[in-house]
Amino acid sequence: MIVNTLVHSLLDLALPPGCVCCGTPTERDAAGLAVCPACREGLAAAAATPFCRRCGRTVGPYGSCGHCSRHSPPFQAAVRAGPYDSPLGAMIRALKYRDGLHTLPLLADLVSARLHQANLLAEIDLVTFVPLHWRRCWRRGFNQASLLARAVRRRGGATAQVVRLLSRTRDTPPQVGLSATARRENVRGAFRVRRPEQVKGRRILLMDDVMTTGATVGECARVLRRAGAAQVAVAVAAVAESGPMAVASGAAVG
Ligand SMILES: [Zn+2]
Ligand SMILES: [Zn+2]
Secondary structure: OHHHHHHHHHHHHHHHOOOOOOEEOOEEEOOOOEEOHHHHHHHHHHHHHOOOOOOOOOOOOOOOOOHHHHOOOOOOEEOOOEEEOOHHHHHHHHHHOOOOOOHHHHHHHHHHHHHHHHHOOHOOOOOEOOOOOOHHHHHHHOOOHHHHHHHHHHOOOOOOOOOEEEEEEOOOOOOOOHHHHHHHHOOOEEEEEEOHHHHHOOOEEEEEEEEOOOHHHHHHHHHHOOOOOOOOOOEEEEOOOOOOOHOOOOOOOO
């Protein structure tokens, strides 16, 4: 940590850090993360955006969810730190595509706050995450959903353990640009429960970085329920509402 801080200070003397979300030169916080005041405000606004407690989608001021009334999701509850179309989106892209692991503590804090608010942590026996296919995981070097799950548990004070309950049996093509129906087809049968005896009767919190149509977390929840899970709740860092924005931003992973 001290070495990290020293390296950051030396680097900052040469070149002030850019905000991880928008690039504006700004100071690092105690954890070494550079997020400018405007983007911090954007994160707070994202957290305050009302969302459906069942599916995680943004809802209007009256709180009723048009989506859940048409298709009831295969999980019982969902929380998110905010919409993807906010500084959260840039933080998640940094986490995934650059050496943005230093965004992890703040993302985990934002998700933990929502979990506490929804009172979900007390009702959970196990925490798990959407798996990557081993080939993709090997190429990237890590699974961001697994890192987020472990960071949320560490920083949010969950007593439930993080366990890798699912594996990905095939490497599905990216979901970007696919319709909701095509996304569901794309991930159907792509996951399996590794040890059903770990899942039976348990209340499970399933984590991912981004949810778009809910096809990926929905398929994982279905597989967990089929293996006997008593209940599945979902927590994601951000929800990208489907539409041209989600497709263009490259957010669309599921
Ligand atoms: Zn910024
Ligand atoms: Zn809903």
